[in-house]
Amino acid sequence: MSKRRKARRKPPARKPPQTKTASSPTATSKRRPPPRGARRGVLPRWAPWAGVAGVAGVVILLLILRTTSAAAPSSAAASDVIAGVTGVPAATFDAVAVPGNLVAPHALPEGTPPIEVGGKPLVLYVGAEYCPYCAAERWPLAVALSRFGTFSDLGQTESAGIPEAYPHTPTLSFHGSSYTSPLITFQGMETATNQLGITGYGKLDTLTQAQQQLFGKYDAPPYVTTATAIPFVLIGNRYVFNGAQYLPDVLRGHTAAQIAAALHDPTSPIAQAVVGSANLLTAAICTVTDQQPKDVCSSAAVTAAAAKLTA
């Protein structure tokens, strides 16, 4: 060890006592440097600012992450999506028929009064754009209804993100759309958007008093098992159900265009779920249209589906 280091380690106690003279403070400071940390803190002066900036940066990053993961608002459906949904070939309907794992509409009791609007049986759908099961159900409903009439101004959207189940399920939207048919009247009501605000999802369509009465009466036991659940579908005075006919999981990872294209491939799981469900809906609708149109209602798939409807 060098002499210099030895001198530095000399214990202060051995130093001569210091007196309070004019020259002593200078002498002391030269011989005894203040202990580490006496003139400054344990952190550098910039550390607090870096800490605050770091916390703010993380929170801003999380908020950006949240914003980018929010569901996209609805827009007009793309032409290839509309073409895919409304143009499913009859051969595809027959090839898919009715796979066994689909939920069929429940029959209403005999003697249920007619539910008609404009002299035609009413098909009422009540759902919401944030709802993942509604997202799943719109596909077969749109496919089935396209066999009885024509949609215009269909929307395209996706279900809400987390915390909803099956987040961002691609789908159509009936909000703002219109439907014309010589056989049935369709009313598609989307009660809420997929945009989550401070107090909930944004309001969209408001049910009319008549729709509210039907929803309140038939979306409750004994007609369905769970009260006020959506999606709710009422087919004239014959059939009713709430919830999706199949799990939205089958649509996961696909775009709306891919789903629409897959509807034309009878072997695809999407066609099995969507077109199979549409066959069941078609069979239920045929019961209120006196089996019209004949080519649709007497097709092999619809005949098979009619046999699976709960009596």
Add this chain to the structure above:
Amino acid sequence: MRTRTASFLVLGFAGAGLAASVYLTIAHYTSPRLLACGSSGLVNCERVTTSQQSTVLGIPVALLGCVFFATMLAISIPSLWGRPRFRWIRLLAASVGMAFVLWLVYAEIVVIGAICLWCTFVHVCTFGIFVVVLFEASRPPQR
């Protein structure tokens, strides 16, 4: 910032945080509906306090909050404020608390998709403690 002021600031934040944490702990063990907070939309205390992220290894995070704020109260009293050893302990505790809060904010915003106002109040208290302790740690010790 004077030493005494910093000490009282931390005591204030820790006291307020402890009160809110005790309230959240009671709500956790009784009913989440007890919380005076929204239960739909983005602000949804019930969804947050009943989520999977509301416990760590079976311990409610509200209870961990109680322990944290009680510890900060104990080590931030004016007579201990200037002691170098407690400076380090406070800095370490505040940093761990802040890191935990950032994880909770991540859970709320990204995983759960809802914000709990009471939890946010606790987070603000922790951030306040973190800021005061950081600034104190970057200043020469004063007695």
